[in-house]
Amino acid sequence: MHIVPVILSGGSGTRLWPVSKPERPKQLLPLTADETMLQLTAVRTQGFGAASIGRPILVSNAAHADIIDEQLQQINIGDYSVILEPIGRNTAPAIALAALEAQPSDALLVMPSDHVIDDLPAFHDAITRALPLVAQGWLITFGIEPEGPETGYGYIQMGQACGDQVNKVVRFVEKPDVADAERMLTEGDHAWNAGIFLFRADAYLAALKRHQPGMMAAVRASMEQAKRDGPRIFPDATAFHSCPSDSVDYAIMERETQVACVPVAMGWSDVGSWDSLHAVSNRCTDENAVRGDALLLGARNCLVHSDGPRVTLVDVDDLIVVVSQGEIMILKRGESQKVRKVTEALKALAAVTSSQ
Known part of the structure; x- marks a missing residue:
């Protein structure tokens, strides 16, 4: 066939x-x-x-x-x-x-x-x-x-x-x-x-x-x-x-x-969220997943994704930190489905701004 x-x-x-x-x-x-x-x-x-x-x-x-x-x-x-x-x-x-x-x-x-x-x-x-x-x-x-x-x-x-x-x-x-x-x-x-x-x-x-x-x-x-x-x-x-x-x-x-x-x-x-990306990523010490420049001291179960600036985490657990195209987002691991709320809020903000 x-x-x-x-x-x-x-x-x-x-x-x-x-x-x-x-x-x-x-x-x-x-x-x-x-x-x-x-x-x-x-x-x-x-x-x-x-x-x-x-x-x-x-x-x-x-x-x-x-x-x-x-x-x-x-x-x-x-x-x-x-x-x-x-x-x-x-x-x-x-x-x-x-x-x-x-x-x-x-x-x-x-x-x-x-x-x-x-x-x-x-x-x-x-x-x-x-x-x-x-x-x-x-x-x-x-x-x-x-x-x-x-x-x-x-x-x-x-x-x-x-x-x-x-x-x-x-x-x-x-x-x-x-x-x-x-x-x-x-x-x-x-x-x-x-x-x-x-x-x-x-x-x-x-x-x-x-x-x-x-x-x-x-x-x-x-x-x-x-x-x-x-x-x-x-x-x-x-x-x-x-x-x-x-x-x-x-x-x-x-x-x-x-x-x-x-x-x-x-x-x-389906890599449908930052949590699922953490799950399928190669993880280093203390179950952290890193893409980009990061310094992790005592951090556990975190995902860091940066397109430039170094991200430093000290003695924190279960965080998702994303730096991309001048935007920074930080949220708790396990809550990444709420990113949809962020995009909706940004659309609403843009609509208000354009109407002024």
């Missing part, structure tokens, strides 16, 4: 403010390695031998076109297409754009551009287990074996086996409260929803036409009228603006019957 990597790179990454900003979101930053998260994603299928791998298709914000080209050239990805959305319409239309660009029989391996996967052999094995069902027209999602009662992720309930360590999906579960997360963990038939998918292009488009005909029509029209410039594809803005906005989970996966989940433990993280 011919696998085409589809890399979704439309996110703004505001939860990692002030390092990640709309003009340069987290997928375009080197947060966990010398390479950016986009670069790490682009090479994630290298070494996979169970099927042929085609040229990647990226779906991205048009404002990031130049930097995406630059970063892919740095890692010698010479043959790729990048579809530049005139406006964000969530993951269901984004995947449809890629499906229309691919060949109908291509298996689309849909991956967010800003995730960490440490165990690539485990990921490749999970793909191999999924391929027989993909060939039959099933829609496959990859579920992460839970490490605890996490409330920040959606869950997938798995039912009867339908392949080699592959289970039919019973239902998708919204982000739960602590009690429900603990219950699902105890039951043992739930996985975290990683937002990684594998399906034939024609199977996805057929499902989209069944359940979201208006979305299908708008996306098809935008691609039929698209302009092309080398690897860059510009869907027609007028047609795409008329497209409904919805996630692939809501629009397709929750509505289809031939949906299966491949559970896998592969060192996965």
